[in-house]
Amino acid sequence: MKHWILAGAAVTALALAGPAAAQQPIVIKFSHVVAQDTPKGKGALKFQELAEKYTNGRVKVEVYPNSTLYKDKEELEALQLGAVQMLAPSNSKFGPIGVKEFEVFDLPFVLPDKVALRRVTDGPLGKRLLKLLEPKGMVGLAYWDNGFKLMSANKPLREPEDFRGLKFRIQSSKVLEAQMRALGSIPQVMAFSEVYQALQTGVVDGQENTPSNMYTQKMHEVQKYTTLSDHGYIGYVVVVNKKFWDGLPADVKPSLERAMAEATKYSNEISQKENDEALEDMKKSGKTEFITLTPEQKARWKEALMPVYKDMASRVGQNVIDDFEKAVKQSGTN
Numbered sequence: 001m002k003h004w005i006l007a008g009a010a011v012t013a014l015a016l017a018g019p020a021a022a023q024q025p026i027v028i029k030f031s032h033v034v035a036q037d038t039p040k041g042k043g044a045l046k047f048q049e050l051a052e053k054y055t056n057g058r059v060k061v062e063v064y065p066n067s068t069l070y071k072d073k074e075e076l077e078a079l080q081l082g083a084v085q086m087l088a089p090s091n092s093k094f095g096p097i098g099v100k101e102f103e104v105f106d107l108p109f110v111l112p113d114k115v116a117l118r119r120v121t122d123g124p125l126g127k128r129l130l131k132l133l134e135p136k137g138m139v140g141l142a143y144w145d146n147g148f149k150l151m152s153a154n155k156p157l158r159e160p161e162d163f164r165g166l167k168f169r170i171q172s173s174k175v176l177e178a179q180m181r182a183l184g185s186i187p188q189v190m191a192f193s194e195v196y197q198a199l200q201t202g203v204v205d206g207q208e209n210t211p212s213n214m215y216t217q218k219m220h221e222v223q224k225y226t227t228l229s230d231h232g233y234i235g236y237v238v239v240v241n242k243k244f245w246d247g248l249p250a251d252v253k254p255s256l257e258r259a260m261a262e263a264t265k266y267s268n269e270i271s272q273k274e275n276d277e278a279l280e281d282m283k284k285s286g287k288t289e290f291i292t293l294t295p296e297q298k299a300r301w302k303e304a305l306m307p308v309y310k311d312m313a314s315r316v317g318q319n320v321i322d323d324f325e326k327a328v329k330q331s332g333t334n
């Protein structure tokens with residue numbers, strides 16, 4: 001008798017919870033470390049808008065920009081634990097969770113332009129790299145662009161020798177570490193949210209980043225010189241917690257895939273303009289002096305940095321480097 005009452009109560013509870021639960025939106029917490037006013041920040045907001053629209057509000061996307069929820073390393077751990085559902089870390093940040101192959105994007109001067117980039121990300125190598133994320137509990141949904149990097153410091157950086165002994169903030173990538181060492185400088189891994197203060201207080205002497213990241217974090221205000229070096233690239237992988245993604249209702253997932261495809265197109269279309277404008281704004285501010293390298297100086301940077309390829313082959317995988325270079329060559333822009 002008691003069992004019947006309990007079972008009956010459970011059925012009633014379920015019946016009550018059923019419709020109520022169905023009304024609860026599925027929440028996607030999308031955490032990232034940059035400002036809203038950047039290619040990634042805008043891409044995240046576009047995904048939010050489209051995901052909510054295409055699912056008729058069944059999915060709610062909460063965007064947490066500017067490291068308000070988690071910093072670089074923490075956010076990847078939070079994703080693996082399911083505390084957030086979506087992130088877009090840069091390619092350079094997957095090493096600490098054991099996916100070193102993405103550091104191929106960090107090799108100095110590896111990408112001549114965005115045409116070559118697309119050839120890599122949209123081709124077999126791009127797909128193969130995304131697959132490596134699944135055993136880590138995440139699914140790679142898309143590649144989002146930022147842009148090519150500038151190098152800044154409180155002294156002018158024209159020749160490789162100018163780097164000697166300076167401390168540079170880097171992202172958590174061994175390839176970037178090797179790059180800075182090849183130039184004779186001292187790399188220091190640091191979360192993105194801490195860079196401005198570290199530059200301001202002299203904890204580090206310099207840094208490398210895209211114009212949009214430098215400008216929105218006001219780094220140019222605390223760096224006397226910025227070299228237009230285009231020596232490397234920053235882009236992102238949009239990742240989602242695998243258990244969450246696999247468990248989505250069958251009628252919701254296609255709408256989210258559509259939202260992601262369109263947000264990706266949007267973000268990749270605006271990235272160049274966002275960076276061009278940020279560069280112009282920094283030039284106008286007059287706070288940092290821009291340096292253009294002569295072809296000879298650039299050739300010397302390249303020469304100084306080429307050993308990084310050999311040194312990092314065992315970490316990134318020679319086959320990954322070869323496939324990357326093959327894709328670049330096929331794009332016909334190198």
Ligand code: LMR
Pocket residue numbers: 033034088089090146171191192209213234
């Ligand atoms: C950095 O840490 O410098 C960048 O990866 C930040 C970002 O997400 O663009």
